[in-house]
Amino acid sequence: MPRLLKGQSLIELLIAMTVIIVGLTAASAIIFSNARLQERSADEVVAANLAREGVELAKAVRDSSWIAGGATTFDAGLYAGTDYTAVPLMDGGTFGGFDFAPNTITAAEAVIKRSTNVSSPQLFVQGTGSIGDATFFKRLVTLNPICSDYSQVVSGSTCGALQKIGIHVSSQVQWTKRDGTHSATIEDDMYDWR
Structure with a gap:
């Protein structure tokens, strides 16, 4: 006499549930990773x-x-003695020069803030006296001189007897999130070509 098989056995049900759970787990992992x-x-x-x-x-x-011309050199405002590390003084969308007090990206002045000023809401501001909520971004600009004696061009902290012909600008932004510390750096060479 033939036996009629109706419904699913417990083993078949467990296998089906396992396949569904594995599929849902993989899909959710991909979604969270993508976010x-x-x-x-x-x-x-x-x-x-x-x-x-x-x-x-x-x-x-x-x-x-x-533009100022006259006795103003091309690098006026881009160094303070032998200090070439600075943060921009930004507040309310207005640039006020560079602050050469901070020497590392961990300095308090290096923190970039999001403006809470009514005239410049949500702009990024930086430097002593800027008004805003601190973000996780920090910025430090390094302005090393480029020197030449017409036989070689060097970049370093001082030119000494060599002629200063330009500035090597390195702008580093660093931020820390739950997955670690990250940084972005953009560099450019500016020359006194006029």
Whole structure:
């Protein structure tokens, strides 16, 4: 007499549940991983733009020195004695030069803030006296001289007897999130070509 098999056995049910659970776990892992990568990508874009802004601010100072002419050298405002590390003084969308007091990216002045000022809401501001909420971004601009004696070009902390022909600008932005510390650096060479 033939036996009729109706329904599923307990083993078949367990196998089906295992397959479904493994599939759902893999899908959720991919979704959460994608969300984290998307957040990191957004942070990298902001950091790259902040680093680029540091280089552009140095170019603006050089160009302003050229426009001022007279006894003003091309590098006026881009160093303080032998100190070549600085943070831009940004507040309310206005650039006020460079502050050469901080020497490391961990200095309090290196922290970039999001403005809470009514006239410039949500802008990134930086430097002593800037008003805003601290972000996880920090920026430090290094402005090393480029020197030449027409037989060689060197970059370092001082030119000594060599002629200063330009500035090597390195703008570093660093940020720390749950997955570690990250940084973005943009470098450019500016010359006194006028």
